[in-house]
Amino acid sequence: FGTALSGTFPYAEVAVFVGKNPWQSHGFQRARPVLREIASDPNRTLIVIDPCRTETAEMADYHLRVRPGTDAFCLAAILGVMVQEDLPDHDYIRDRTQNSREILEVLRQVPVSDYASRAGLTEQMVREVGRRIARSSSVSVYEDLGIEQSLHSTLNSYLEKLLFALTGNIGKPGAMNANPSLVGISNGHLSSKTSPVGGHRIIGGLVPTNVIPDEILTSHPARFRAMLIESANPVHSVADSTRMRDALRALEFVAVIDVAMTETAREAHYVLPACSQYENWEATFFGASIFDQKELRNSFTLRAPILDPLPGTLPEAEIHRRLVRQIGALTDKDVEPLREAASEGRAAFASELARMVSERPQLSEIMPVLLYETLGPSLGAGNEAAAAVWDVVHNFAGKNAEALRCTGFAGPGDKLGEALFDAIFENRSGVVYSASRYEETWNRISSGRVNLTITELIPELKSLQDEYPSSDPEFPFVLSAGQRRSGTANTIIRDPKWRPKDPHGALWMSPVDASELGIQSGSRVRVITKRASAETIVDVSDRMLPGHVALPNGTGLWYPDREGQEFLHGVSPNELTATGHRDWFAGTPFHKHIPARIERLR
Template identity: 45%
Template sequence: MTTTTDEWKPTACILCECNCGLEVALGGPEGRTLAKIRGDKLHPGSHGYTCEKPLRLDRYQNGRAERVLHPLRRTAAGSYEQISWEVAISEISARLTQIGVEHGGEVIMYYGGGGQGNHLGGGYSRATFAAYGMGYRSSALAQEKTGEFWVNSSMLGAALIRSDLGNAQVAVFLGKNPWQSHGFPHARTMLRDIARDPERTLIVIDPRRTESAELADIHLQVRPGRDAWLLAAMIAVLVQDDLIATDWLAEHASGLADILATFGGIDVDGYCTIAGVDEALVRQAVCAIGASGRTAFFEDLGVQMNHNSTLVSYLEKLIWLLTGNLGRTGTAYIPAVMVPLATARKDTSLHASVTPVTGSPILGGLMPCNVIPEEILTDHPKRFRGMLVESANPAHSLADSPRMGEALAALDVLVVIDVAMTETARMADYVLPAPTQFEKPEATFFNFEFPRNVFHLRPPLLEAPDGPLPEAEIHARLVEASGALDPAVVERLATAAQQGRDAFLTAFLMATAGDKRAAALAPVLLYRTLGPTLPEGRQSAALLWGAAQLAFQANSASVQAAGHASGDALFDAILAGTSGVVFADDSADPEAAVWRRVRTDDGLVHLVIPELLQAARDLATDAPPGPTQEWPFVLSAGERRAFTANTIIRDPEWRRREPDGPLRISPNDAEKLGLTPGDEVEIETPRGKATARISIDEGRQDGHIALPNGLGLDHREDGERVVTGVAPNELTSAADRDPFAGTPRHKFVRARLTPVA
């Protein structure tokens, strides 16, 4: 087939949370090549914008990954044999059921739920989770965001909070380089716009002079791991120089007296010295924030996977709350969401819910990734004995890969649902193949825009090959095999669905309202009953009918303002909107919409989180983290670069630059070690060793080195598995984690370097 350039099909990027709309022209001998890719101008969020990364997405669809096309079962010899779907589902169900009988289903955990832009199938896992009585779940979000989720929930009663960067007078990026990591629509365009506007101020807080920092008006080049001292000093300036929004706080917040007492006596100069940032520059930044009235913050992995990560999230929120930057144009907001990424608990105490072995807090509904090995490698009666992993690769992506591998091998049963034979799949007892993200209907639940928020259900670009099944079908078969699904309920709902949506809604509510078991199985009930009535190939979108009903119930005014009179109307718009649809519109009164979503018990912002306020006080006596004589370098294990994203593209040829992901080092450090670009070094941490090629980074502090994320994966080449680059988690430790949320300190790993002769 020859590519026909006017046959453009809508889809979306799958490489970061923005999921910008794309159009693809197919080509190649069988019409299965993503031959041409461009931004989709009809997408209501991205409007045709795209960075360079998705232009090479054919390397995901047709790259040299080891594709799984049939269910596989591990043999006694450790190899894999092909089995039928019937055998696979039957055996997996029997093994999960047996674990439940002997030990309780709660010792089976679920990990994953989809990579970027791959969440629709993962939504059906809730039914499998319930059918087998599973007790705990985790995902990549627990590597990064759960500390922030807890802070947000405690202060505002909402797990997810973002900022209106596009309309901010002062934009502050904390531990984030949006030039490379994006994270919000039109990132590079927006950065340039802010930098060029003399009436606006761009502030970047980062140890490295990143591409974003190069554009900044103020770059606070903090020492690695010392952000907490810097932010505490900034709050102290606000308090001591009376730059806080006193009247706004009196009306909208509680706990101000405790904040004033804690930060009023801080030695600003001393804290700035610890942070390694000039006090005058800090005061300049704080004065800009205090005077603007429209300040927007964005914190990200540079601080969320570092020392004091949860404390830093708290201090960052205090800065913009003390200056009244919530709910107005150009400030922080709480968006309407289609599907919540995390749950905001009414009981916000840290240990309201904990894991069975280590007693680690469960935040946002997720247990910390770093404690998973400890929850398995023990003789505790409630240790995890089974795991279902979906569209995730914990053997590679979680801290301390060797220890994680040991834990996965110790499970009674490990089941993996994935597209490729990943490092985790190669340890599984069963591997169940799924279509790629372009071979099935897909969606993303990272919906953060404001005041108009967008949801995109994209149709498949290609037919899936014979063998793989959509995740929705896999979960439906597992639930049916468990015996948890009542066939009579399925029959009644299927009959009602044929009669129309009104009849179906009534029947569905009757089936689930008073039956917690049926409600927990709702995703599969929808798939089996409503799904067959949907347009061809869209059966797995049935889950979104329920999501649309809940979104309308939670934010009816916003959904109606976007033109959807009911949950059903919203669902129909999602089905029809192949380039995405605005599902919520708060533009008429953004401030009122935000305050409706502040769900604290008294409707006020709670400035005090006791544990974190005490941690802020403890900074006065805490020893700041830093290199040591034994470990003279600090490694950032997982840096975003021009051609790194998540780990779904295993073929290194997708990277136009630095295909092997070199170790970046400062010019002075390279000179001291006698290194030139391209030389190899052995990098050693307390956990492991690796060899990497170096590149010189003019913007990097001495003693601060970095490896990119997304490397250390293998691909097929001439029948062999070939690994490219260093897997960062071969060098990290699961024990090195935040004391509150358990998130890893991947951005602060002590290391030493030895030139390779």
């Protein structure tokens, strides 16, 4: 697409969730009320593809309860129905897509009945779902970690997008749309950059997390030697925690910036304590889309601190400034002309900044720090960090002037960006900064056409015909690690006292499996994978298919008791995972499909 598309679920005739449980993980505004509205409307359809009977699946008109790891077969079968029954709009494919011939030919050859069976589904349900999606007036689709962190990860995402790309559900209410955001994640173009040791693809500027230890634990001359880790906990969140700890210990230098003494911070040479979000200027650059049946809008909120920092902590902006200064990337000589210009007004500041960056382009790499030091003081004491948004809004205004003017902002050129910055800084409850018609989505798609064939993924799609789902007798269960539940919150809240309903982070298991193992809710078991083992308790749940078990996210953290003695609370899922268990294309970990064995403990 060349841009990110998201669903407008409140107006969708058909809503499809693939490996996604928005009842718990949300992903769009008013998720629970919107789900109820769709489920209660006889003219609308809710479709869920998920091996687990989630809260969202319980509301669905169609719950395609696939065998774990067979999502690609299910999606290919649905698409096969569409193409083989000639359901796509040929005029749309001709006018709005490109490179359609190869993928359409592959989908014509999909053995629908066979693939449905391999996925544990009936052919009838698959055909009904394919027809319902293809014949509806509007479809919104949402994929999540359930398929992204499972077998055929990248292929799953490709096939999921074909559900709406083949059926013309782009650029209209209730369908998939591109809403301009202040900060874009990626332009969708594949970079040729690779990691220095393993030659792994760098996508969106990111090295795949599962290969990071391999880029360190080697004698290769280009190996990573140091890491600066900010607001991240890779010892807990990256596959194979043991190997990640070994990798950090092998580095010459590790510094961590965080609000807590995390599992990663314990491995660092230096820990720089940061203020919490309540003591800091902060914002998010996603999740603020608002819309009606006529237009898409987007809003942004810059949140000011409401508490004073704790002693010994600093705002991240100040930590960044000190680090940049210490390494010599910014000097008084750089700062003084800009501070003087800022005292004369924003126009003078913008002119001087443009001159300096044209002469020294490397300054653009530290722009947030540069603005914090120079424009920041002009915003008033304690407000300096807000200056980082100034450059962001000017870039947005330069690229999306019409969308900005449609919200009521006026003025030519730089004045448009200045007006937006002032509004964001002064309005602490947020500002609507873009408005556009749904059909303008097509202006944001590269070349105005959808590229239907991703050549690199076609061989994998074809190879599904030779793949039959099976299990290893030594590890007969599929473990989904990091399941989202009502009592989990990633690792945002480390104190286990807030989680009274499930303090141990129980292993969910089907009644069939529990009966065969002679266990019940509350029984202790050992979970064994090819990498390691852990002990936990069981919660018998008919939400799970036989052979499928799950551990929640957000557990396995060290936290002190009242006496200051630290305890490990729950199982850390990544103590059980392996870095090599990942997608061949993007390196995405298969956290939702880990071969495992369960043993009852006496």
